[in-house]
Amino acid sequence: MQAQNGPGERLYVAVVDDDESVCRSFGRLLRTAGFQPVTYPSAELFLEDNKRPRFDCLVLDVQLEGMSGLELRDRLSAVKDSTPIIFITAHDNPTVRAEAEAAACAGYFRKTDPGALVLEAITRAVKPRTTN
C-alpha cells in the first residue's frame, strides 16, 4: 500500500482519540499503510500543539472527553482550515451519524468497521489535495 505525496514524502494523518489503545492501534495501522500518523488524546491537546505538521487528513473520535470531535471540526472551519476529516465513533447512533454527516466529513466509521474502508476513505480524501 502506498500513501505518499511525492517521492519519500509521507502524508501526515492526525488521530485524535481519548482511548489510548485505539490511538496506538490506529497509528500502527496508518504507519504500516505508509502514512505518517500523529496521535493526540484530546482535541485540546491537538489545538495546543504548536509544532503540529500540516496534516493531510484528521481522524477524529466523535465523543471525546472535553471538546468533542464535532466541536473541533467547527473550530477548524472557523479558521478556514479545510483539512479533510474522518469521524470515528464507538457510539454509533442515528443522531451522531446525522451530526457527523452534516459536518461534511470525508468519512464516518464505527471503530469496529474494517480498517481497509477507513484507509480507503483517507486515501480518497487526500487525493484531491495532493493533485492540487
Added chain:
Amino acid sequence: MNRPSSWSPCAPARPGCRLSITRWWRAGAGLLLLTLTALCARAAGPKHVLILEPFEGDVAPFSVALSAFRTTLAREHGERLEFYEMTLDRARFQVPETEGPLVQFLETRIANRPMDLVVTTGGPGMDFAGRHHERLFPETPIVLIGGPPEAVQAGSLAGKATQVTVSMNLAGMVEDILQLQPQTTNIAVVFGASALETDTVEQCRREFERFTDRVAFSWLNQLPLEQILAECARLPPRSFILHGLFVVDAAGIPYARNEALRRLHQVANAPLFGYFASELGLGTIGGRLFQDAEVGAQAARAANRILRGERPGNIPPQMLAEPVPVYDWRELRRWNISEARLPAGSVIRFRQPDFWELYRWPISGAVSVCLLQAALIAGLLANRAKRKGAEERFRLAVEGSPNGMVLLNHQRRIVLVNTQAEMLFGYSRAELIGQDVEMLVPERFRRAHSGLVNDFFSAPQSSAMGARRELLGCRKDGTEFPVEIALNPIQSREGLLVLVAIADLTARRQAEKEAKELRGNLAHAGRVTVLGQLASALAHELSQPLGAILRNAETAEIMLQRPSPDLEELRSIVTDILRDDQRAGQVIDRLRSLLKRGSLDLQPIELSSVIAEVLSLVHADAAARHVKLTYSVAPGLPLVRGDRVHLQQVVLNLLVNAMDALESCAPQQRNLEVRAHRTDATACEVRVSDNGPGLPGDALERLFEPFFTTKAKGMGMGLAVSKTIIESHKGRLWAENRPAGGACFCFTLPVARG
C-alpha cells in the same frame, strides 16, 4: 530441580493474565519453579516486581495488603508487569539462622533476572529485607507496607526504600471495646505464638497497663488454638474478646485464611473485637480498624512512582490517616450494643433492613399463642368435673383470649363463643349459639371443611388446622378473611367437645405482602433493568477494545505479507491484542452481573409517592449516617409518565450517592434535600441536593459515562444507568454544583397527558 511447567496460553476471559505471575513453591526437598507465563512473555521490557510474602498461604493482614498492592499496581501502572512471589514462611522459620537456604535460593533466582522493585510487608518482611538486601538486591528500590514507621529512615534501608504504613494504636483497641461496652470487666486477648505475635503481645501488655484498674486481661497467646477456643466459650459475663493476630499457635500449627478467627467466632460467648479491616464481616464487631487493603493500595501508588523513575529516597514515608470507625451491624445486634454507643461519624456495614424479620415474631407468636391458649383452656375444661367453679373460670379464660374462641359439641353445634369471635365474624352471641359451625366457613368450602371436621372428631388430637394451608372465614356480611385455626379435643360428661381457636391473619398476610413487595423493590434497586438502554452503553464500552483489536490484527496481517516482518512490532501487537481482549472481557463480566430482563412500564404515576417510598427505604440508613433528610413537594404536582420501579431506582441511586458524598462532612452538617416541582406545562423536576464537597470540574463532564466513578469501590454504573432510565422516560438527568457548595442532581419527567 527448577523447570518451567504449566505453559498456559493466555485465556482471554481470565482477568489477571495480562500479568505473568511467577510463584516459587517449596516442593519436597527441592524447589520447583512454576512459571505461569502468557504467550507474550519476554516482549519489550516488562517491569519485574518481587513480592516477599512474610507467611505461607493466605495470612491476613499481610496477604490482604499484598493482594491490594498487586491489583492496584497492575491497574495504575498500565504497562506490563511481571510479579514474582516468594514466601519467607516466617511462621516456620522464625529465627534468622534458619534463613540460609532461603536466601541462597532467592539469590539464584534473582541473579539472572534483575528486579525493578521489591515489596514486602509487616515487621517480619521488613526485617528480612533489612538483613539481606545488600546481598540479594543492593540496587533495587524497596517498598515496605505497614510495619513500624521509623524503620525506613533509621535502618540500613535509608534512601533505598519508602514505606506506607498505619500508626498502630494498640491501646485504641481497648478504648474501642470500652466505648462499646463500658461495663466490660474482662478482656481475653487472643494472639498466635510466633515471634512477631509474642512481641506484639508484650507491647500490648505495656500499653494496656493503664486500663488494669478497670479491666482484667486474660492473655491467651501461649496456648494451642483448641484450648483458646475452649477458654473463649466460657468467659465470665461482661467479657470481650480481643483477637489480634493469629499466624501460628503455641503447638506450632499455622493458621491461614482467618481460620482461627472464624472458629473463634463460632464458639465465643462474648463479643469479638478484631483489629484488621479485612476481618470485618467474619464476626468481629468493628472499631477504628487497621486498613490493611488500603495501605497496600497506597503502597502501590508509591511503587508506581518508583517504577516510573522516582527515587525511593525522594518519596517520604507515608502514614495513613486515622480510619473512620466501621461496625458490623449484625454483631452489634447480636450482642445488643446500641448504635447510640458508636462514636460520631461511624459507618455501619451489613445492615439488613428486613421487614420479615420485624414481623416474624408477631406472626409466629400469634399462632403459638393461639395453640397454647387452646391447650390451656382445654386443660382447665378437663378438670371441670373435679373442680367446682371451674366452668366459670373456663368461661373467663375463653373470654379473655385475644383470639376468637368457639366451643363445639359432638354435633358440631356451637355451644360457647367469646367476644373476639363475635367481632371477627360479625354475629352476636345469640346468633351463633346452637348453630352449625359451617356458618363461619365460606359456602364453597363447606363440603371440604365438613370432611375435615368429621376427620377430627373421629381421631381427635390437638392440631393447627390452618398451619399448612390458608383457611378462610366468612363474616355475617359475606366477606371472607384469612384465618389460622387450632383445634383442641376436650372429653367431657357431655361427650367430645372441640375448642376452636381462630386467629385473624389479615394483618399478617398484609405484612407478608408488603415485605415481599419491599424485598422485590430492594432487589431491583441498584441493578440494571433496562436491557435495551444498557445495550448501548455496552456497545460503546466494547467498541473501544474491539476496534483496537481489529486495527492491530489488520496491521499484523499487512506486516505478515511482507518479506521480513518486524517481529518486535508483531510481538507488541499481540501483547496489545491480549490486553484489549481482556479489557473487553472485563466489560462483559461487569455488565453480566448487572443485566437482568426488564422493560419499562410507563404509567401515569404520582411523583411524590415514588419519592416518599424511596425515602422510607433510606430513612434508617440516613439516620445511621447522621444525614438530615428533608423533602418538599410543590402543591398540585401533576401525575408524570413513568415506570415506578425504575424511577425509584434512580431516586435511590441519587440519594445513596449524595449520602456517600456527605461522608466527608461533619455529622451535624450533613443535609440532603429532595424537592419536586413543576417546571412548565409539560414537565416536572426533581432536585436532589447535598451540601457535600461538590463535584470537581472534570467529574461534572464525565459523571454519566459508564464506569466513571469517584468512589474507591464504585462500579461507575449507577449514574450511567440512571441517565439511560431517565432518558428512556423522555426526561433529562444532569448534575450541577450549587453556588453555596455541594452538588445537585436534577431530573425532569414529562407530565402524563389526559
